[in-house]
Amino acid sequence: GAVVSQHPSWVICKSGTSVKIECRSLDFQATTMFWYRQFPKQSLMLMATSNEGSKATYEQGVEKDKFLINHASLTLSTLTVTSAHPEDSSFYICSLRRGFGNGYTFGSGTRLTVV
Amino acid sequence: QQQVKQSPQSLIVQKGGIPIINCAYENTAFDYFPWYQQFPGKGPALLIAIRPDVSEKKEGRFTISFNKSAKQFSLHIMDSQPGDSATYFCAASKETSGSRLTFGEGTQLTVNP
Numbered sequence: 001g002a003v004v005s006q007h008p009s010w011v012i013c014k015s016g017t018s019v020k021i022e023c024r025s026l027d028f029q030a031t032t033m034f035w036y037r038q039f040p041k042q043s044l045m046l047m048a049t050s051n052e053g054s055k056a057t058y059e060q061g062v063e064k065d066k067f068l069i070n071h072a073s074l075t076l077s078t079l080t081v082t083s084a085h086p087e088d089s090s091f092y093i094c095s096l097r098r099g100f101g102n103g104y105t106f107g108s109g110t111r112l113t114v115v
Numbered sequence: 116q117q118q119v120k121q122s123p124q125s126l127i128v129q130k131g132g133i134p135i136i137n138c139a140y141e142n143t144a145f146d147y148f149p150w151y152q153q154f155p156g157k158g159p160a161l162l163i164a165i166r167p168d169v170s171e172k173k174e175g176r177f178t179i180s181f182n183k184s185a186k187q188f189s190l191h192i193m194d195s196q197p198g199d200s201a202t203y204f205c206a207a208s209k210e211t212s213g214s215r216l217t218f219g220e221g222t223q224l225t226v227n228p
Binding site: 004006034041042043044046049091093095103104105106107108109111 | 147149151156157158159160161164204208215216218219220221223
């Protein structure tokens with residue numbers, strides 16, 4: 001499967017600040033990437049689908065102005081958590097699909113802690 | 116229609132045992148059923164996947180059984196080892212349309228030495 005690099009692996013920020021998480025496809029040009037959020041002992045919840053060169057598609061209940069997604073190239077998608085609050089503390093994971101029949105590959109995740 | 120139900124929530128077995136994790140889906144349009152393994156602090160890693168044209172798939176110690184009529188599929192781990200202790204997620208998607216994955220709730224597996 002594709003190799004997906006996610007950075008940083010963990011970050012601590014103060015309430016009210018913004019944090020940017022990067023997701024890079026190292027060996028595949030991904031027109032679509034996915035962003036998930038995972039709370040402790042829970043499943044992955046899709047936040048949004050990131051489309052290269054166009055606006056992201058957000059899932060119901062996800063604030064698009066709070067979770068800014070930019071997919072400016074075929075190898076990079078970024079998620080920016082704006083004006084972070086403690087309730088935004090979670091594990092954020094990106095994913096991409098390497099074409100039909102090749103499944104979905106996930107990044108290693110970013111642990112965000114807002115204090 | 117989009118839900119995938121997974122059970123049990125947690126499972127404890129002894130080394131060498133055969134844990135079985137079950138999933139049920141509703142959407143008959145789903146055509147891709149993967150299982151993911153996740154260790155703490157890491158992203159999910161694809162373990163094995165099946166499509167509805169076969170009833171069983173085996174890769175190493177991992178086997179998926181698929182029952183299309185019952186809309187159920189399960190993961191069997193043969194000769195389980197302590198290193199298999201992790202959280203396992205089933206998922207489903209309509210891959211032919213490029214749709215996103217719908218995940219089950221997850222099963223925390225503990226394999227005791």
